[in-house]
Amino acid sequence: MVASGALSLGLLAFMPLPRGAEPQVYVIEIDKLAFGPAPAGLHVNDIVEWRNSDIFRHTATASDGSFDIDLPPSAKGQTVLRQPGVIDYACRFHPGMKGRLEVVP
Numbered sequence: 001m002v003a004s005g006a007l008s009l010g011l012l013a014f015m016p017l018p019r020g021a022e023p024q025v026y027v028i029e030i031d032k033l034a035f036g037p038a039p040a041g042l043h044v045n046d047i048v049e050w051r052n053s054d055i056f057r058h059t060a061t062a063s064d065g066s067f068d069i070d071l072p073p074s075a076k077g078q079t080v081l082r083q084p085g086v087i088d089y090a091c092r093f094h095p096g097m098k099g100r101l102e103v104v105p
């Protein structure tokens, strides 16, 4: 048992994860009829998760059709960023609610 434990620790020490190899999860909180600030440093394959802390139902709906997430109160939903570029999104129920994701390779 001692030997296998030492082996596991040794493997971990030799497996650093370079940035970009491991997708990151970024949370955008929704409250008071507004999306929280856009996360900086979004990369392809990262995940954006919206959490609705509001008392209203919202959506996160991309203008390019790449995602359309229904978010009742207390719900959360995710999308995976599949390509670089700028994605504008809004809530289908409240057109004043807008957000923008900037994704780099």
Ligand SMILES: [Cu+2]
Pocket: 056, 057, 058, 059, 091, 092, 093, 094, 097
């Ligand atoms: Cu809304």
